[in-house]
Amino acid sequence: MSRTDLQHVELEFGSDGIAWLWLDVADAGANTLSTPVIAELEEALGRVEEERPRGLVIGSRKPGFIAGADVREFGRLESVDEAATLIRRGQDLMDRIAALPAPTVARIQGHCLGGGLELALACRYRVADNDPGTRLGLPEVKLGIHPGFGGSARLPMIVWAPSALDLMLSGRTLDGRAARRMGVVDQAVSPWQVDETARRILLADPGPRRVRGWRRLANSGTGRALLRPIMERQLRGKVRREHYPAPYALLDLWARHGGEPLPRRLRAERESLVRLVEGRTANNLIRVFLLQDRLKTEARDTREAIPEHVHVVGAGTMGGDIAAWLALNGKRVTLVDPSGEAIAATLRRARELFQRRLKTPARVTAALDRLIPDPAGRGAARADLVIEAIIEDVDAKRSLYADLEARLPAHAVIATNTSSLPLEQLAEGLTDPGRLIGLHFFNPVAKMPLVEVVAGRASDAAALDRGQALVAGIDKLPLRVRSAPGFLVNRILMPYMLKAARLHAEGEVREKIDRAARRFGMPMGPLELADSVGLDVCVAAAETMAEAQGLEIPERFRQYVQEGRLGRKSGRGFYEYRKGKPRRSRVRADSAELDRLGETLVEPLLAEAERCRDDGIVADGDLVDAGAIFGTGFAPFTGGPLHYLAERGQSRVGENHGSDSQGDASGSESTASTSPASPDRDRTAG
């Protein structure tokens, strides 16, 4: 018997007395716990309470279980009261599930994150499958918040505290087998066994998992008192409390209330979360999440066919790693390079990557089979898209394009990975210049999520759409940029690195410079960054941009390059390198000084970001922020350079000035948004 008047939830009562509650949120690719969904779950639970089945299975009809709460809804919250109400409602729902007299089991396949895992924790049992795509976790800290639907209270009861806290503080995800080992799920079975296992566990009803024996001491007053400083020290090594308060709040929450009865812990969880939601970091991290979502969903809007066969020319570090990433993500790749050794070295790096990500030998072999060495370049005849990653030389590239043009199918796009040559120059000589676009990847390819999709003046809309669709299809974030020196990311990074080099030449200690930048929130100091990119590459890039941006390259930079101090690759740059790591000396510096230095260092980046927005390098200011965060790692907790400026209430260029420093709408409509968290475009979940 099935109830069909609910839109997002399906409820079936089987003849064996087992009820099945299937979540299937309408018009969405994934289940999220938005208010309407929570409302329907409440209603469905009401019916379950009436019918009194022998047991209840909660599952999903979508490829994933539940992806979490609705982040967009969270971002749209206008007041503290609204936030508190939403959190309370979620907690009550979970309590109600936990209070059902019949046993409950969460049947988990695919992603089970955040609120989704909290719902599963409220069930008496959890059954997952062992497919590598099944991931369980509580990643709320990555949004600047922590679990708020009872997860922080329930998880330490099921799994002993250090593991529970590690999972929540890191925000990492577990696959089915790891979840079973930790105790988060009761069984991890083959996907075709999940239903039967759920049924059987309900019928057997062996009793809920609880932390037993000496491990319970971790939750005692003494345990918490001993563990807390250890965990806090670990946290301090990774993130600053001022920038990322959420993990510290979570630790405080457990340390203070961990021994109390459940209702009190739930209240404490709620109050802690509300405090975080009020703060800037949470808003900014939610903004970052929504920016990421924007980049992904924009790519899906195209009607162009997604390229499946990609022909990669050039098996150097970039070309080879791009080819490997493409094969990892299901594309068929032919890789051409005059050097057989370069191709073989690519295969070796690819195999390491595949073994880390894909684990099983069958998947690794399948991925390697998709990465086809093609010394004779025959793959061009079948390619949907070509990525060219050869030397940065206009003539070499042009002659390659001419050769390719003769062999490529009519619909194939030519994409160049160039970081410094203008597309207009490269397109000269092509019969169809419209088919040339830029797809600018960042190093290392496996770690950097952003890819600049560069539109030359002649680039076809269809070609750009296809390039963008490819990037989204390989789990990267495509950012449309206009072709101009440095595009977006290198352009905003260059003044930042040059400023640092200048300060260094003027006598500032290099370790202090880098430390100040990291203290500000940059992932890497500017001098270390320059070293890792390569000082020669920096100088060359700077020269390309010099005229347009009025950059001055410090003499010291050129000197180093002349002396052969090229950075990490040559063993010496601003720092000396041993085994790829820089040798840094300790420096004494007081916090205020470092803060000031940090602001000074970042200032040119902020100014350049504004100029990029004004020059229309990307469609709007939000995308400048997205590019900075995903392409350079710019402190995500700030929400991006332009957002940071707006919140700070200042602007470098032109007439836009913020009214105050609390992050309200500033004068410029493209920088700010109507609410602190959600950027311009308002989209529904999914």
Place this chain on the structure above:
Amino acid sequence: MARAQPSRSRSRKATDVWLVDGSRTPFLKFRGRPNALSAADLGVAAGRQLLLRQPCPVDAIDEVIFGCAGPAPEEANIARIIALRLGCGHETPAWSVQRNCGSGMQAVDNGLQSIRGGRADLVLCGGTEAMSRAPLMFDESFVRWLADLQQAKSLGQRLRRAAAFRPRMLKPVVALLRGLTDPVSGMSMGQTAEKLATNFGITRQDMDEYAVRSHQRLAHAQDEARLPEVDPVHASDGNAWADDDGVRRDSSVENLARLKPVFEKPYGRVTAGNSAQVTDGAAALLLASDRAVEEHGLPVLARIRDSEWAGLDPAQMGLGPVHATTPMLRRHRMNLGSIDYWELNEAFAAQVLACLAAWRDRDYCRDHLGLGKAWGEIDPQRLNVDGGGISLGHPVGTSGARIVLHLAHVLRRENARRGVATLCIGGGQGGAMLIENPEAES
């Protein structure tokens, strides 16, 4: 999506069977340890390069057949594994064949039969072998000891059975050596060559000179780009190979004379230097019917005209080519002089020379081949013109396919009409294939 079924009507005109194209990996010799690529990997590598060159899509292939004499335990039906990994699709059937050294040619022959019989229009066939990866096995006595130990029912029994262990049980069995010995006659392949050398009076000098020529010809072929069917392979351990690595450019009769006989000591004549090398490699060929050639606009390299398999005394297996080629040519009213170029697999210099001697020998031709007189000579300048198993190596399951493919290229290059590829097969058989160059037909 259902594949278009090839026409099975018997009433249609008998189709020609075309060798469209082929590719092989460089042949890599055994250097005392397993090489980086498995037999399946090698087959996939050769297949990929071949299919990349074709205008037809991968799923147009109707059937995949591969020969392999010693697949690894996880390579059951290696042709199917290769087919799936190449992307031929779930619906394309695939099967593996084994006729010892003739397996590669057997696969091509089965492709030929499939097309002639109307069961397929486009067949991917070939051979693959990774002899360097032949396993070291536990001696049977050790396996029995382990089984006994596992099945012990009490502690006392376990201790007693454990005490029955003897260190000599650990001596590994070299599978490769076992594979190269014929269990029925009890002779190793090398011993059969020695026997032939004795019967036909082939001297050590003759063998070493032949071996040197083989290396010289391969070196020359590499220098003159006469091996267009070879495509480089790249392994995920970071190594790449572009050329067959068995060639010894410094080969000389003086050097070879220093080697000791390997199969019959102390006065035998067959050495490691005048025998085929132990080698890994794969070859992939695409066969097509008239209809497939037309439908996909395929180029054609050669027409496969006929094939023949013959049996003979295992102790003289080296004469297999003579026993297979003779009836096949006679069927077409041809003789040795009708053939422009020959590929006769060099298992041993002695064996190749013995075949030539047999055809020259009136008694042998009368007694064994049903001929009235000696059948004739093969011009050494037209035999194995670009080297052979001695310099290239002889991956057992692959050579049969390699020689057909290379012969087709030789006919093209020399604008010649007809060629015979033939080989001897351990256990006492011979295989032969007759191919024609359509471009040289007058």
